[in-house]
Amino acid sequence: MVEENIKQKIELKKYISQSQKKDFHLCKRLYYLKHIEGYSLKQEHLSNAVKIGQLWDKVEQVVFGQATMDDVGDIIEIFEIDWFDVVKVKALWKVKEKLIDPDTRCVCQKTIEATVDIPDLNSIDGTLRQLNIKGILDRAYPNYFVESKLTTRPTFYSEPYPATVQIGTYFMLDKTLSHCIMELTRPPELRPKDYENSEEYGERCYKDIISKPSRYFIGYNRENNSFGITLYRSEFDLDELEFSYAMILHQLNDMKQIGFESFYKEHSTCNNVYGRKCEFLPICEADNTISPELFLKHGEVILT
Numbered sequence: 001m002v003e004e005n006i007k008q009k010i011e012l013k014k015y016i017s018q019s020q021k022k023d024f025h026l027c028k029r030l031y032y033l034k035h036i037e038g039y040s041l042k043q044e045h046l047s048n049a050v051k052i053g054q055l056w057d058k059v060e061q062v063v064f065g066q067a068t069m070d071d072v073g074d075i076i077e078i079f080e081i082d083w084f085d086v087v088k089v090k091a092l093w094k095v096k097e098k099l100i101d102p103d104t105r106c107v108c109q110k111t112i113e114a115t116v117d118i119p120d121l122n123s124i125d126g127t128l129r130q131l132n133i134k135g136i137l138d139r140a141y142p143n144y145f146v147e148s149k150l151t152t153r154p155t156f157y158s159e160p161y162p163a164t165v166q167i168g169t170y171f172m173l174d175k176t177l178s179h180c181i182m183e184l185t186r187p188p189e190l191r192p193k194d195y196e197n198s199e200e201y202g203e204r205c206y207k208d209i210i211s212k213p214s215r216y217f218i219g220y221n222r223e224n225n226s227f228g229i230t231l232y233r234s235e236f237d238l239d240e241l242e243f244s245y246a247m248i249l250h251q252l253n254d255m256k257q258i259g260f261e262s263f264y265k266e267h268s269t270c271n272n273v274y275g276r277k278c279e280f281l282p283i284c285e286a287d288n289t290i291s292p293e294l295f296l297k298h299g300e301v302i303l304t
């Protein structure tokens with residue numbers, strides 16, 4: 001049975017982003033809950049890895065004049081970030097300030113977008129014939145961009161093939177970009193000891209980071225006080241990537257005819273959504289009941 005409101009919601013979707021594409025491939029129900037209905041887990045219930053990543057992003061924004069220390073305080077409070085994760089970020093930042101010269105001549109959080117026409121395939125049967133794709137660059141410079149991540153798995157982002165969806169999409173959207181610098185920072189794995197207060201623990205983290213900066217700041221270059229791994233446009237198969245976006249559009253056209261059931265659950269993914277349990281497990285396990293204690297509904301779908 002076709003559910004008219006779902007048909008409408010899909011037709012009203014104005015764009016897709018690289019992160020929405022990833023979610024679409026992981027689990028159709030996840031994509032539906034997050035990007036069509038606009039649900040997300042409340043900040044305080046997110047995993048520690050997501051919370052510390054958010055904190056790092058905010059601290060980075062302070063350096064580039066996009067946020068204030070009050071904003072950093074707000075993130076710590078709203079996300080209820082554990083004290084030891086705050087200490088880790090402080091220690092990393094203290095070392096980064098000492099070793100790395102930030103190039104502030106950039107536009108932060110720059111939005112880029114383009115429209116992709118779907119190829120003229122016989123199977124086309126729908127009203128959506130163009131796909132709007134949008135992306136946000138962490139930092140844009142005249143002919144390149146920088147993506148910054150705090151991650152325990154830097155290799156996930158330092159090689160072109162697995163980074164194709166995110167980085168390739170940005171190259172696809174802006175033809176003037178020649179390369180990307182991935183600034184990958186690894187959080188300390190040291191745990192606080194029973195006898196340590198936050199100052200002592202912070203000092204231990206600081207000493208560990210400053211003694212081996214290449215481990216924490218991937219691609220650290222002592223000579224020019226920089227770090228990062230460079231990925232070039234020529235390393236990505238952008239035609240293949242564009243075609244894969246077109247196939248999503250085909251599938252959405254089919255799915256809107258079928259309705260809600262077509263956003264089926266991918267149970268094999270529930271325990272491994274980007275290496276963690278899916279945030280929507282409490283909804284799926286409770287037969288689609290959504291607890292307002294756990295989830296927020298956004299007016300707009302989230303673009304990341």
Ligand code: SF4
Pocket residue numbers: 027028029030031033264265266267269270273278279280281282284
């Ligand atoms: S819990 Fe499983 S089925 Fe439900 S949205 Fe997440 S991955 Fe999909």
